[in-house]
Amino acid sequence: MRPSGRQPTDMRAVKIERNVAMKAEGSCLVSFGNTKVLVTASVETSVPGWLRGKGQGWVTAEYGMLPRATGSRTRREATAGKQSGRTQEIQRLIGRSLRAVVDLQALGEVQVTLDCDVLEADGGTRTASITGAYVALADAIAWMEVRKLTKGVVLKDSVAAVSCGIYRGTPLLDLDYLEDVEAETDANFVITGSGKFVEIQGTAEGAPFDRSELEALMTLAEKGIGELSVLQKQALSA
Amino acid sequence: MRPSGRQPTDMRAVKIERNVAMKAEGSCLVSFGNTKVLVTASVETSVPGWLRGKGQGWVTAEYGMLPRATGSRTRREATAGKQSGRTQEIQRLIGRSLRAVVDLQALGEVQVTLDCDVLEADGGTRTASITGAYVALADAIAWMEVRKLTKGVVLKDSVAAVSCGIYRGTPLLDLDYLEDVEAETDANFVITGSGKFVEIQGTAEGAPFDRSELEALMTLAEKGIGELSVLQKQALSA
Amino acid sequence: MRPSGRQPTDMRAVKIERNVAMKAEGSCLVSFGNTKVLVTASVETSVPGWLRGKGQGWVTAEYGMLPRATGSRTRREATAGKQSGRTQEIQRLIGRSLRAVVDLQALGEVQVTLDCDVLEADGGTRTASITGAYVALADAIAWMEVRKLTKGVVLKDSVAAVSCGIYRGTPLLDLDYLEDVEAETDANFVITGSGKFVEIQGTAEGAPFDRSELEALMTLAEKGIGELSVLQKQALSA
Amino acid sequence: MRPSGRQPTDMRAVKIERNVAMKAEGSCLVSFGNTKVLVTASVETSVPGWLRGKGQGWVTAEYGMLPRATGSRTRREATAGKQSGRTQEIQRLIGRSLRAVVDLQALGEVQVTLDCDVLEADGGTRTASITGAYVALADAIAWMEVRKLTKGVVLKDSVAAVSCGIYRGTPLLDLDYLEDVEAETDANFVITGSGKFVEIQGTAEGAPFDRSELEALMTLAEKGIGELSVLQKQALSA
Amino acid sequence: MRPSGRQPTDMRAVKIERNVAMKAEGSCLVSFGNTKVLVTASVETSVPGWLRGKGQGWVTAEYGMLPRATGSRTRREATAGKQSGRTQEIQRLIGRSLRAVVDLQALGEVQVTLDCDVLEADGGTRTASITGAYVALADAIAWMEVRKLTKGVVLKDSVAAVSCGIYRGTPLLDLDYLEDVEAETDANFVITGSGKFVEIQGTAEGAPFDRSELEALMTLAEKGIGELSVLQKQALSA
Amino acid sequence: MRPSGRQPTDMRAVKIERNVAMKAEGSCLVSFGNTKVLVTASVETSVPGWLRGKGQGWVTAEYGMLPRATGSRTRREATAGKQSGRTQEIQRLIGRSLRAVVDLQALGEVQVTLDCDVLEADGGTRTASITGAYVALADAIAWMEVRKLTKGVVLKDSVAAVSCGIYRGTPLLDLDYLEDVEAETDANFVITGSGKFVEIQGTAEGAPFDRSELEALMTLAEKGIGELSVLQKQALSA
DSSP states (O other), X not given: OOTTOOOTTOXXXXXXXXXXXXXXXXXXXXXXXXXXXXXXXXXXXXXXXGGTTSXXXXXXXXXXXXXXXXXXXXXXXXXXXXXXXXXXXXXXXXXXXXXXXXXXXXXXXXXXXXXXXXXXXXXXXXXXXXXXXXXXXXXXXXXXXXXXXOSSOOBSSOEEEEEEEEETTEEEESOOHHHHHHOSEEEEEEXXXXXXEEEEEEEESSSOBOHHHHHHXXXXXXXHHHHHHHHHHHHHHO | OOTTOOOTTOOOOEEEEEOOSTTSXXXXXXXXXXXXXXXXXXXXXXXXXXXXXXXXXXXXXXXXXXXGGSSSOOOOHHHHTSOOHHHHHHHHHHHHHHHTTBOHHHHOSOEEEEEEEEEEOSSOHHHHHHHHHHHHHHHHHHHHHHTTOOSSOOBSSOEEEEEEEEETTXXXXXXXXXXXXXXXXXXXXXXXXXXXXXXXXXXXSSSOBOHHHHHHHHHHHHHHHHHHHHHHHHHHHO | OOTTOOOTTOOOOEEEEEOOSTTSSEEEEEXXXXXXXXXXXXXXXXXXXXXXXXXXXXXXXXXXXXXXXXXXXXXXXXXXXXXXXXXXXXXXXXXXXHHTTBOHHHHOSXXXXXXXXXXXXXXXXXXXXXXXXXXXXXXXXXXXXXXXXXXSOOBSSOEEEEEEEEETTEEEESXXXXXXXXXSEEEEEEEETTSOEEEEEEEESSSOBOHHHHXXXXXXXXXXXXXXXXXXXXXXXX | OOTTOOOTTOOOXXXXXXXXXXXXXXXXXXXXXXXXXXXEEEEESOOOGGGTTSSOOEEEEEEXXXXXXXXXXXXXXXXXXXXXXXXXXXXXXXXXXXXXXXXXXXXXXXXXXXXXXXXXXXXXXXXXXXXXXXXXXXXXXXXXXXXXXXXXXXXXXXXXXXXXXXETTEEEESOOHHHHHHOSEEEEEEEETTSOEEEXXXXXXXXOBOHHHHXXXXXXXXXXXXXXXXXXXXXXXX | OOTTOOOTTOOOOEEEEEOOSTTSSEEEEEEETTEEEEEEEEEESOOOGGGTTSSOOEXXXXXXXXXXXXXXXXXXXXXXXXXXXXXXXXXXXXXXHHHTTBOHHHHOXXXXXXXXXXXXXXXXXXXXXXXXXXXXXXXXXXXXXXXXXXXXXXXXXXXXXXXXXXXXTEEEESOOHHHHHHOSXXXXXXXXXXXXXXXXXXXXXXXXXXXXXXXXHHHHHHHHHHHHHHHHHHHHHO | XXXXXOOTTOXXXXXXXXXXXXXXXXXXXXXXXXXXXXXXXXXXXXXXXXXXXXXXXXXXXXXXXXXGGSSSOOOOHHHHTXXXXXXXXXXXXHHHHHHTTBOHHHHOSOEEEXXXXXEEXXXXXXHHHHHHHHHHHHHHHHHHHHTTOOSSOOBSSOEEEEEEEXXXXXXXXXXXXXXXXXXXXXXXXXXXXXXXXXXXXXXXXXXXXXXXXXXXXXXXXXXXXXXXXXXXXHHHHO
16 A cells, blocks of 8 residues: 555665765765665864863764755755755754764764765655764764763764654655655654654644644654664664 | 743733735734744745646745844844755745645635744744734735635635743743743644644754653643634734 | 925924834834834944954944835845845945944944844835934944943934935935936935035936036935934934 | 145046957046056847846946955955955946936847956046946947947937045045045046036045035036046047 | 885776666766765756757766765865865866767757766776766666667767876876875876877876876876776676 | 968967056066966965965965956856856966976965956967966065065976867967867966976867877977977066
8 A cells, every 4th residue: 555565664674884984983874765875974173163162062964965866866056056945954953863862061072973965865864864873973982982082971862763654544654755745744753762752843745634643653653763773773783 | 930920831922913014915013922023925926937837826935033133133144145044944834834724726826925024033933923924824815815816715724833842841832032942842833723733843952852741742832822823813803 | 296295395204213122232113204124233242353453343234125125025135145236335335324423432342233124115215224223323322331331422423314306307305215216316315413414325317417406405405314313312312 | 745746636647548358349448547447348139137128228337356456465256256345336336327328228129238347456446447438338339330230329428437535624636545545535426528417426434524525526526527528539539 | 115005007996886876867886996986877858058959968067075085074065055166177077078979969959967976085086987977878878779869879989087197206007095195296087998088187296297207197097998998898788 | 271370380479568567566468369368476474274384385376357358248257156167277277387386385474376367368368377477476476585585496497388289180389269169179288497297188179189199289389388488588587
């Protein structure tokens, strides 16, 4: 019944391949089915101006899509001369999501930038980005710990994200592009490894939804995040 | 216990003054306490390129803040040469929220732009904008109906928005600036007059939240939207 | 004979309402007939780079129009990505006009920014802006004086502005939009309370004008500024 | 008594050399003393969008300064990514001044662009630009007439410009840079060959000025324009 | 003697993996040692304005680097708001190089865009880009041929590129980053499969070079291109 | 046989007129036939950020074309809001070429900017720019030496540039516009007074070229540079 043939409660095949970028302090190639995102974590010693001298760090994110990650070619933002509203919205979300599990004091006066570049887009690029960014961040923190650059335990929890939606009346987990385009309601959930909510963004694309539908999506999301957390742990212990 | 002295379930005083802009097809000045937003609805006969010739209309929004709407002067975006990510995020939200209650076919090949300009900012500028934008839009649609420009019933429902948050452990309705800055969790709800959800955006600013907290915020939001819907109806029938 | 029914030497009804922006050090809503401008004066402790450390202040202005201040919607400059030539010309004029009555040494190393945002445009937005900006500035200076932040008498005089024009062969005071569009000659005058000229900008929109016509416009302007100066004084003593 | 040793009523040496740009339909190198401006007039068959199909033409101007036209190097506007407010103000003035003597109907559906590029700046670059632009425009119109491209007499009059100012209490004609920097009042006059005013822009740089001072400047300007008009005629008949 | 341990006439290990981007008409991941570039070829039916209606196509290229392709993070061009001069130079070179082997008439009124995005940078990103772009282009042309969209033989030859340089007095083939940084002279060669030159760009980074040195670099380049042409053929026949 | 009537090995008439810009530390007007470039050298005491405090200087260049330097008017880059890729490519080339003959240590912590503004374009604007820039730079260095601002011999050699091309099968020296447009191959050579190569950029515009053709162009270039070096010396000793 799903275009992909999956059951409503099935995630796509998720893979997280670490250390794919030789020069970054942390990196991974994360795929949710045919969606593929290359994430790097860069540790830099300069923090934003408003944080300078406060002995505290910052975690931020930037997001981009290669022009032909999509079915028809999308204009390159560097050529257009600016990032789209959508891009900015996504990269702000990724940054907030990661900061929710980071102790910025323990990080020290350092900035970690998570660059999430979509190589192939098939729905869920922001949720794959967040899920992979946690892994790249964890590697960058480990890199810092080896060099005794941190001031305590930096990561308070893990974090992952998944999208759910109401598609032809049925709540589905982890929408791909075909499902996403047609879904009446689309919601993104960012949830910690311990099951707490960091962010929830639900949007009625077609008809407005009611509270019970939102509850159903939450339950699906909790299931999906459970699986993603296990995969993150496996990747990081590999 | 709230800085404002309100009860946790109290909205601020909300006022909606219609027809404040002589030249616009619809307009209102909406205040949520000390937050004041001037909203105009402009009916234009040209639609975005990708809609041309499809016999269907579009509703979009733009958002701005006067430089001294805030405690210290904010740089004017026209001088900076671009809209911030926050501005784009908000105006995209306003547009989506209004489109959720509009029958774009019935609107005909026409674009309605909702300009939401914040004269004074004290928290909740996006929720006040959405709440006022519905009233300005309703007036613009009425203006079109008088001129027989619509092709059926355009407005399927009313829509309003409110923010809620967990502040020092207590769920509060309609955060003002002081509460917003300190809230552990902040959520914006866009809900129709008939009680359906159009958009929900919840963010853990401090500690992640759990499902029961989100439930509490939803209940508060439903109460607030109920009151806002009544005020919108009163304003439109005045 | 004027579209507005006014006599050639009549100003429109002018109103100046102070303290309309809670957070600004000075503010007013000034109307010249249907033209309405919200002016705020913001006191900031940083001055432009080339003035730093010179013990002297600066007064500058920014000008904007809400998109639907005009009969048909005007594109928002923040969206367009830059201020138009007209906007820059006007805000440079406002800044120069105010600086002409300010003792920048007495101001101390402080910058006052006058933000003039047009809520409704019906001709004369720049002259209303200057006239209102003086009132907002005076309030901001008073705010500084209370806090002993000035180094002597800052305001050397008051200043106001009015437009005049030759319309169907007759010199008119204070053009509204309909008159402005058709005027053969259009001139803006910035004049101090003591009757001295700060700026005069006369432009032949149709046929060039001769010296006697310019003389007639000057005489009208002096009459108009006399009235505006009284209104400014009344507003400030209210 | 003038830094330049000139009498108060003396213009600088003015030269107008025609046909300095091989490819332009009209061009000249105009110098007012050490100020040198290269002006070209380009005839193009496309008019601005809002004029298309109206059988009428347009005259417009662009202004630029080579980076080292000035005492210390000025940043190139192409590198800065935008034209300054001053540049826009000047090019708008040049365009308006020229249009005042052009019959746009007779021009036909054609745009003439006057490019005024300052090779050396020593005060009066905008007045030299206007004075030279008239000559380049006259040549471009002559070029069109030879090809029977006009629809009647295009030029209704000639036009030239000069600056005057109050310097150490004395009214002076044609300020150079050293005088301009120190002048209490600075005024630019655009006047036709037949002695009518097209534009007057007077600014108090120091103390405000009174009406009699403005009168004195006007008298000087009329003298200067008289001389410039003769030089324009001589150049065009050479 | 080379930092990499290679002989002066050795290329790095070169790999070309085709069909790495599901949605593109042609694509490959090309690596020259540790330099990795993802190339996609996109076929679009719209050509640049100046080619419209001429029955002829266009081939163009865009180049980008992921922020952490480099040792320290490079600012994202989409964030900076423009492409650097270096980026533009490179993408113009790639486009010109490919067009040299394409019959634009035979291509028909179609544009093929080669997007070259550097995943890892270790010297030679532009030469790897050109070498890979030929393979992606060949696949896109094959895709068109299957659909009978071409009007004859589009590819007149193959094309590849390599850099050479004088390093500590010795001519070297295929510089990596460490060699490139220190090289006295650096030259990029674009050469067809049949051994003709399409582009040569030699630059003295340190001391100027003489003709015999350039000859030595040309000979090395011809050797390298010979090997690259074989690899391209193998990749395309795989 | 050449459109210009020149022999294949003939340069156009080249003129270098020094000290054409009163305010610059060095300047010249260089013409290669009908191509005319105004070059100024500006000495400034601030160097780029990454060089600060290293006791070493920098030489850089900017390039521009007046809008009507070309047969039809070219859009002004300051209006377009950015420099084209071509402009950036050229100014980077000019800067590199000059730096090749400068001892940046001997220059001291000073930046010299070469502004090359094309007044008339008839092919070879970049080669004329480099040739003239050397002369302007030499004058600026002499200006510094008189003031004892240098720390040793700054200029290690002279440098000049010329373009050559294959036109209808024949190698030609110093292409003008008509030849350049039609040339099968176009190459720019930057060569020192002592005959060493600084830069070579050869491009097949039509059919790819072979090594013997490139050899022929090099020989022509060496002849042309020989002549240009003599002219530079003559100009500097005049």
